[in-house]
Every structure is written in C-alpha cells, then in structure tokens.
Amino acid sequence: xxxxxxxxxxxxxxxxxxxxxxxxxxxxxxxxxxxxxxxxxxxxxxxxxxxxxxxxxxxxxxxxxxxxxxxxxxxxxxxxxxxxxxxxxxxxxxxxxxxxxxxxxxxxxxxxxxxxxxxxxxxxxxxxxxxxxxxxxxxxxxxxxxxxxxxxxxxxxxxxxxxxxxxxxxxxx
Ligand SMILES: [Zn+2]
Ligand SMILES: [Zn+2]
Numbered sequence: 001x002x003x004x005x006x007x008x009x010x011x012x013x014x015x016x017x018x019x020x021x022x023x024x025x026x027x028x029x030x031x032x033x034x035x036x037x038x039x040x041x042x043x044x045x046x047x048x049x050x051x052x053x054x055x056x057x058x059x060x061x062x063x064x065x066x067x068x069x070x071x072x073x074x075x076x077x078x079x080x081x082x083x084x085x086x087x088x089x090x091x092x093x094x095x096x097x098x099x100x101x102x103x104x105x106x107x108x109x110x111x112x113x114x115x116x117x118x119x120x121x122x123x124x125x126x127x128x129x130x131x132x133x134x135x136x137x138x139x140x141x142x143x144x145x146x147x148x149x150x151x152x153x154x155x156x157x158x159x160x161x162x163x164x165x166x167x168x169x170x171x172x173x
Pocket of ligand 1: 036054
C-alpha cells in the first residue's frame with residue numbers, strides 16, 4: 001500500500017522512513033474529505049436523510065463521485081461550508097470552538113460541530129439526536145463535573161446527558 005501510494009506520488013518517505021503527504025497527496029486527501037462532506041449534505045438536503053444517519057452512506061458515495069458530480073452537487077447545494085455535523089469543507093476556516101466540558105456552569109453555548117472522529121462512533125450521533133442535541137442548537141450548562149453525566153437545559157427542558165458528550169460535542173460560546 002505504502003509503495004503504491006509512493007509510486008503515485010501521493011506520499012513520500014523522509015530519511016527517517018516517516019510517511020508524509022506530498023502536495024498532490026494533500027490535494028487528493030482534501031478532495032476525498034470534500035466529497036464525503038458534500039455527499040452527507042446531499043443526503044440530508046436532497047434525499048431527506050436524518051443528519052445522524054449520513055456518515056456511513058457518504059463513505060460509500062464518496063468513492064463513486066466524479067469531479068464533475070462533485071462540482072454539480074456543490075452548485076446545487078449552494079456551496080455549503082460544512083457537513084451536517086458542522087465540520088468545515090477543506091479550505092474553509094471554521095469558527096473557533098471548544099469542547100462542551102470547557103463551558104462553565106451557568107453559561108450558554110451553541111453546538112457547532114461533532115468532530116470527524118466521533119461521527120464514526122456507532123450510535124453516538126443518534127444518541128445526541130434523541131437528546132435534542134444537534135449542530136445549531138443552543139444549550140445552557142446547569143452542572144458539569146469532570147467524568148460525570150452533564151446537566152444541561154435544552155429547549156426549556158433540563159436533561160442529564162452522558163459524560164463523554166463533554167469531549168465529543170464542540171460548541172461556540
Ligand atoms: Zn462523515
Ligand atoms: Zn460529517
């Protein structure tokens with residue numbers, strides 16, 4: 001695998017045999033990420049998929065998408081800046097965010113994104129949705145102690161959510 005990617009000029013090995021992306025490799029990686037995020041948007045906005053269901057579907061679609069299809073989807077969707085989980089398209093500078101656990105009790109915050117690595121976690125996005133938590137939703141932190149379930153107020157109702165939401169839900173204050 002490494003040798004194939006090296007032959008195609010996508011990666012290079014340095015003198016310590018560590019792998020680096022070349023400029024071409026970086027472009028290639030960016031393009032896959034862009035296709036993935038566009039596919040997720042397409043699934044939500046055109047096909048009516050629930051936001052928490054799109055990641056797996058998009059993993060299949062991203063490999064089937066030509067450059068022309070990528071461009072057309074981007075146009076149809078009006079050049080979206082993020083995926084439905086709030087993660088910016090490559091080249092787009094996202095707004096400053098921090099993990100929920102860094103919000104002080106009593107403060108309010110808006111959910112901005114669920115970082116990429118947590119999109120994969122089976123059941124996690126669906127869990128958030130079941131608690132009324134998704135990008136764009138405003139919440140108030142009622143009580144937050146490290147490693148313990150977190151009490152928040154969402155849409156006028158108080159809820160206790162899983163402790164791991166503290167690291168996996170990113171907000172802007
Ligand atoms: Zn995804
Ligand atoms: Zn996403």
